[in-house]
Amino acid sequence: MSTAYTVRDSATMLRRNLLHIRRYPSLSIMLVAQPIVFLLLFVYVFGGTLGAGLPGQGAGLPGQGGGGDRGDYLVFITPGILIMTVASVALGTAISTATDMTTGIIARFRTMDIARASVLTGHVLGAVLRTGFAVVVVAAFAFLLGFRSDAGPLGWLGAVALLVLIAFSLTWLTVGLGLAADSVETASNTPLFLVMLPFISSGFVPTDAMPAGLRQFAEHQPFTPMIDTLRALVTGAEPGADLWLAIGWCVLIALLGYLWSRRLFLRVPTK
Amino acid sequence: MTATRPAIEVVGLTKSYGDHTVLDGVDLTVPEGTVYALLGPNGAGKTTIVNILSTLLAPDAGEIRVAGFDVRRDPGGVRAAIGVTGQFSAIDELLTGRENLRLMADLTHLGRAAAATAVTVLLERFDLVGAADRRAQTYSGGMKRRLDLAMTLITRPRLIFLDEPTTGLDPRSRRDLWTIVREQVADGVTVLLTTQYLEEADQLADRIGVLDGGRLVAEGTAAQLKRRVPGGHVSVQFTHAAALAAAAAAHPEATSDVDALTLQMPADGSVAGLRRVLDGLDDEGVAGLTVGSADLDDVFLALTGRAAEAPAAEEIPA
Ligand SMILES: Nc1ncnc2c1ncn2[C@@H]1O[C@H](COP(=O)(O)OP(=O)(O)OP(=O)(O)O)[C@@H](O)[C@H]1O
Ligand SMILES: [Mg+2]
Numbered sequence: 077m078s079t080a081y082t083v084r085d086s087a088t089m090l091r092r093n094l095l096h097i098r099r100y101p102s103l104s105i106m107l108v109a110q111p112i113v114f115l116l117l118f119v120y121v122f123g124g125t126l127g128a129g130l131p132g133q134g135a136g137l138p139g140q141g142g143g144g145d146r147g148d149y150l151v152f153i154t155p156g157i158l159i160m161t162v163a164s165v166a167l168g169t170a171i172s173t174a175t176d177m178t179t180g181i182i183a184r185f186r187t188m189d190i191a192r193a194s195v196l197t198g199h200v201l202g203a204v205l206r207t208g209f210a211v212v213v214v215a216a217f218a219f220l221l222g223f224r225s226d227a228g229p230l231g232w233l234g235a236v237a238l239l240v241l242i243a244f245s246l247t248w249l250t251v252g253l254g255l256a257a258d259s260v261e262t263a264s265n266t267p268l269f270l271v272m273l274p275f276i277s278s279g280f281v282p283t284d285a286m287p288a289g290l291r292q293f294a295e296h297q298p299f300t301p302m303i304d305t306l307r308a309l310v311t312g313a314e315p316g317a318d319l320w321l322a323i324g325w326c327v328l329i330a331l332l333g334y335l336w337s338r339r340l341f342l343r344v345p346t347k
Numbered sequence: 348m349t350a351t352r353p354a355i356e357v358v359g360l361t362k363s364y365g366d367h368t369v370l371d372g373v374d375l376t377v378p379e380g381t382v383y384a385l386l387g388p389n390g391a392g393k394t395t396i397v398n399i400l401s402t403l404l405a406p407d408a409g410e411i412r413v414a415g416f417d418v419r420r421d422p423g424g425v426r427a428a429i430g431v432t433g434q435f436s437a438i439d440e441l442l443t444g445r446e447n448l449r450l451m452a453d454l455t456h457l458g459r460a461a462a463a464t465a466v467t468v469l470l471e472r473f474d475l476v477g478a479a480d481r482r483a484q485t486y487s488g489g490m491k492r493r494l495d496l497a498m499t500l501i502t503r504p505r506l507i508f509l510d511e512p513t514t515g516l517d518p519r520s521r522r523d524l525w526t527i528v529r530e531q532v533a534d535g536v537t538v539l540l541t542t543q544y545l546e547e548a549d550q551l552a553d554r555i556g557v558l559d560g561g562r563l564v565a566e567g568t569a570a571q572l573k574r575r576v577p578g579g580h581v582s583v584q585f586t587h588a589a590a591l592a593a594a595a596a597a598h599p600e601a602t603s604d605v606d607a608l609t610l611q612m613p614a615d616g617s618v619a620g621l622r623r624v625l626d627g628l629d630d631e632g633v634a635g636l637t638v639g640s641a642d643l644d645d646v647f648l649a650l651t652g653r654a655a656e657a658p659a660a661e662e663i664p665a
Contacts, residue, residue, distance in 0.1 A: 183433060
């Protein structure tokens, strides 16, 4: 199978997945609604109190002293919420992949001489585009609530690139979870940890505020460098070493997710 | 080896799930350009054979070549040659009929213009023009089946697998499908189909294999199979019920149909046997008479029914 055909088949499968996304909008709406609900909840219910607990430097708007207010908290959690949006859409990808695998047309694809992984590539590319859409909606919502930033064009470009990379890696992982699941229900449960993990990271409160064991976990789990990097990029700060850590995690997760998904999909079943 | 090697060659195919043997040493040869029908009751292993031949399922053992390619060593070669319409619908229900066909055309790497033409032709051929832009979800069972087959044919396969292609179709659609299969064969395409409809095997197949309990218990042309079952019959139509009743009393082995005023008597096909039947009849009351040989229904029942009762498939003369 030549590279040209691989690209062509992947594009065909992407078109198919985009049609699916368009024809079944309720899933997308649900996936976008969830992070927006969290954003509202955290900013308006907890934001006043949590904002007061923020350290002055480096967390909220740069140059601010002392504890912050609700507005500072909005700025603080928006990066975490954006990454949670990526995770939320990735959860949807596990569901839609598992659902797709139960349909007869997948069996037809398996009997055709096509670039076989293109079925998966179509899912991944479609999901990344859906993530882009969701992130834009949620970000617009944050702006509506008053999110402002001093980040320059380079910072924003970096933020977009990072979000795409995170979307790509989490999506390959959830495509694998969708393929490995024996039912659609399983596929909607196994990736829940992706939506939970951002809570135990630097996304909602600074990790210093956590008890020792939890703090260690929070500081070393992959979402923390991703969120810290994104926060630095959208507030115009220097991401530093976190950037490389975040990229490293993304590449690792994407690679493992890809190899795992490929193996699950390409094997000829004996049962 | 000549240029025309068989489209399908299977020797010693076995497959089991745990200790449940589903295919137990199946040998099968289908020459190019012919139609082979696999006939068998539920659970005989028809779908399992189709799945293995179409690279969807790994066999346990056996030499299996499809379109000249070994299914295990060169599945890509097999896939490039075949088209499959499985037992269960293989369409994308969220897409319209037109989009489904277009998807297949794109995956076959047809050019833009060729794809558009092929889609139009097939929509017309399969009577789907009116529903072309509706989601396949909204199609009736028969329409889905037709779309499924159209999606198989748009890839122009040399070898087609049809697993119970007419299940759920009305008689007209079934006939239309038969016509389409014949057209394909006229173009040199090889067809392996499975069916529960004996008439279908009779109508379409050059050779028929009767599959039961994972073994081919009989194989041959429709005529050869019918000859294996001795039970032909003589069917007599009467003018009135009294004549039917009288004849029925004289022939207790016969089955009578009071509504149709007919009596069906077993006959072994010999002249003496026929004379015995006729001797007892009163010329007055008889409206008509037909002599029939066993039909495929009788063959099916005789072969699979007996094999199911006793593990004695070998008793059937080869
Ligand atoms: N994945 C599986 N695990 C266990 N047993 C299976 C599996 N798939 C099929 N079987 C068994 O294999 C046997 C043959 O099944 P198959 O689907 O090939 O039959 P079939 O001839 O196509 O029947 P039908 O006319 O009902 O479609 C059946 O007894 C079935 O229960
Ligand atoms: Mg079957």
